[in-house]
Amino acid sequence: MKRVITIILVVVVVLAAIGYVLNNNKKKAQETTDFIAKGSGAVAVKAANVERKEINLDFTANGTFAANQELNFSAENSGRVTKIFVEEGSRVSKGTVLARIDAEILNTDRETAEATYQNALKDLARHESAFKTGGVTQQKLDEVRLTAENAKLRLQQQQRKLNDANIRSSINGVVNKKLIEVGAVVAPGTQLFELVDVSKLKLKVNVNESQVANLKIGDAVEIQSSVFPTEKFSGKVTFIAAKADETLNFPIEVEVTNNVKNSLRAGMYGTALFKFPKQAPAILVPRTSFVGSVSSNEVYVLNTSKNVAELRKVVSGRILGESVEILSGLKEGETVITSGQINLTEGAPVTIIK
The missing domain is CATH 1.10.287 (Helix Hairpins)
Known part of the structure; x- marks a missing residue:
């Protein structure tokens, strides 16, 4: 009997809690509705003036430096390593003898x-x-x-x-890893050294669709490194992906010339500064002005004499951050509605929230 009473009490408490939550949500919804619809049925919206502004296409992108050339050097013949002429960190040129394999059998x-x-x-x-x-x-x-x-x-x-008994470097670079010791017996394919060339590096960055549209192979790029803030580096665009990745960004590679000390190293972070010529002023509106999305090419314009919203077809151009270029359909000095469009219809009365 006590168990039944306990269950009934629990059910009653749960129902009371659900009722409280529903009632609270209803009050919040009503408050939102009262906020949106103020006075005489007018819809509360926010608006912005249509302005002609100068366009700045410059942008920056962060990425990671990678070696321009990286080679895992492997043995081509079997034999015992008799001499090693380099250590990790040694700088080598193309043709430098790195090690020697016993040539008696050969x-x-x-x-x-x-x-x-x-x-x-x-x-x-x-x-x-x-x-x-x-x-x-x-x-x-x-x-x-x-x-x-x-x-x-x-x-x-x-x-x-x-001739291959003398293991020679095939690139200019630095011995990043030495994977053998004197006396080791190697077979064809055995990894001997990891060579890295950092005289030139690749800075790999990602850019969005509006940014990639302004880039082309060979563009000069300024490079900055937080590790060497006073050093100046330069580069050029050598690769632009033909397809966006899963995040809808486009991978870009910038070839960077290292300084004489080869200060930059593979794996460091860098910043690419993409700069473009000055652009002519254009009519811009906030990106939030569009009904649904920019691709709809529809905005609500405020009729200031009647305080009503009028749906307007426009032709959008470039997306520039939080602004969108308007090619036609709007004039400088008009007012577009930037929020509250979901509650609007053609000719709906509005009130502007500041």
């Missing part, structure tokens, strides 16, 4: 290939002499000639492997 293979090639040349000479006197057929001579050619190719291959 030397043996090269000498064997040389001997095979010399024997093939002698054999070819004998068969060519015999062919002139009719001692061998053309088919046999062709077979011997092919054997000599294959022996020559094998010799060239072994010579290249022997």
Whole structure:
């Protein structure tokens, strides 16, 4: 019996709480309605004057520096590492010897290939002499000639492997990581060094659709780094994505020339300053003036003599931050409604909230 009474009390309390919440929401909704509709049925709205202003297309974008060239250097031959000539942090040029792999086996293979090639040349000479006197057929001579050619190719291959015993850098840069030690046995594909070239870097940033429309490959860009605020860096746009990413932004790459000290490093943050020539003044309205969205090309204009809203078709141009360029449909000095459009219809009386 007590349990039943407890359940009934709980249900009553819950119902009372729900009733209180609903009543409170109703009061808030009524307050909102009273705020929107003030005096004699007029809709409360906010408005802004249509003005002709100078357009500033300049903008900034933040991003991260990446190395212009980055190479994970791998072994091409098997063998034991006998010498290493660089350490992590060493600056190297293209062709610099980084390490040496034991060339004893490679030397043996090269000498064997040389001997095979010399024997093939002698054999070819004998068969060519015999062919002139009719001692061998053309088919046999062709077979011997092919054997000599294959022996020559094998010799060239072994010579290249022997040359590759000296591991040489293929780029100018810095040894970022050394992944081997003297005495280590490596196989083809074993990673040896990570080389990074920071004499030039790529600053990767994202821009929106209105910003990307003003960019082109080769545009000069000023670069700033918070780590080196007094240093001046310059760059140029080298890549503009043809497709927006999932956030509807467009990836951009700016090639940046480092200073003589190579102060900038891959992974640092940077800021790109995109600057454009001065633009002619244009008629601008707040982005919130449009009914629904900018693509609707509809705004409500205030008829100041009657204090009513009139729906107007316009042609929108560039979206410039929180403002939109108007190509036609509005005149300087008119007033557009910037909020409250959801409650408006053609000819609805309005009152302006300041």
